[in-house]
Amino acid sequence: MEMQQVRYFLALSSTLNFTRAAEECNVTQPALTRAIKTLEDELGGELLRRERQHSHLTELGRRMLPLLQQCYDAATSAKSLAKAVQSSDVALLNVTISNSVNIALLVSPFTELFRAYPGVHLKISRGSPTAVVDALKNGDVELAVAGPLGAAWDRLDTWPLFQEEIELVVNSDHPLARRNESDVALDQLAGEPVLSRIDWExxxxxxxxxxxxxxxxxxxxxxxxxHDLLALLEANAGVGFVSTTAPRSSSVRRLKLRDVDISRVVAVYAVAGRHRSPVATTLLNLLRSTDWSPFGVSEPA
Incomplete structure (x- = not known):
């Protein structure tokens, strides 16, 4: 099936007249007729039935019309986007962000990116650490922002951005939250149901x-x-752990662990040796130069 066949059929379905459809498509009527006949052969039936001056779409034609219209519209959009990319009007950038990274942290570097590339087409995906690594491996994204990925893949280039503490979180009505102390000893958690994170870095x-x-x-x-963790904490379903930069809730209180100091490093990742587009390089540099201290984090150790 060729796009010109689809275009001819759409014109024909609108005019219900081969002569006017041919004029609209700027082709001869025999050429349009042949193209429609080829399309009908591919689809296995007549799309339009001629009845002198009252031609009409067949049942197959009516069923195919919305599908072929969608197909044509998608192809037209893809062609326009490709043309814009080639003319540098649009810069495509695919980025993946771990589920555990608060996207609000990236507002400032994204703002600067949009200033540098007004036509940037940013596609952001979210996922677990495993999904983040897979997206990089498969070439689906150029950059990733996540917590520690360990030795998940030896081809990862890593640029640490900031270090943040891991904190205990409880419902504001929980007995631990109603105390005056801002920290908690581990033995005070005995018997408490702990909400766990699936595939958290x-x-x-x-x-x-x-x-x-x-x-x-x-x-x-x-x-x-x-967000799901906070929802369950608001329902007082247990206690949990989050990073300093995680979203906050007025129904939840954060506490320090008195017995153990736990932190993590958030970094930007790319594939070593793989070509990076200018827009990806720009975002990488913006992330590395961002001042993260207003978020209550520190420089990576």
Whole structure:
């Protein structure tokens, strides 16, 4: 199936007249007729039935019309976008951000990127650490922002951005939240159901550090994102752990762990040796030069 065949059919379905459709498409009537006949052969039936001056779409033609219209519109949009890219009117940039990174952190570098590239077409995907690495491996994205990815892949270039603490979070009505102290001892968490994060970059390190202090979490519900964790905390479903820059809620209180100091490093990642577009390089430089201190974090160790 060729796009010109689809275009001819759309014109014909609008005019219901081969002569006017041919004029609209700027082709001869025999050429349009042949193209429609070829399309009908491919689709296995007549699309339009001629009845002297009252031609009409067949049942197959009516069913194909919205699908072929959508196909044509998508092809036209793709062609326009490709033309804009070639003329530098649009710069495409695919970026993936871990579920555990608050996108609000990136407003400033994104703002500067849009100033540098007014026509940038930014596509942002979200996912687990595994999905982040897969997106980089497969070439689906040029850059990724995430917490520690460890030795997930030896071809990752890594630029640390900032270091942030991991904090305990509880519902504001929880007994631990109603105390005057801003920190909590691990033994005070005994018997508390701990909400766990599925495929969180910090899960393994957090579990290891807590276990080293003799604390084993009593597993409760599982969630993937900070927003889901906060929702369950607002429902007083247990206690949990979040990073300093995670979204906040007035219904939840954050506390420091008195017995153990846990932090993580958020970084920007790319594939070593793989070509980066100018717009990707610009965003990388903006991220690396951003002052993250207003978010309550520190320089990477």
């Amino acid at each position: 910090t899960s393994e390190e957090l579990s290891r550090r807590l276990a080293a202090k003799g604390f084993t979490a009593q597993a409760a519900h599982e969630v993937e994102t900070d």
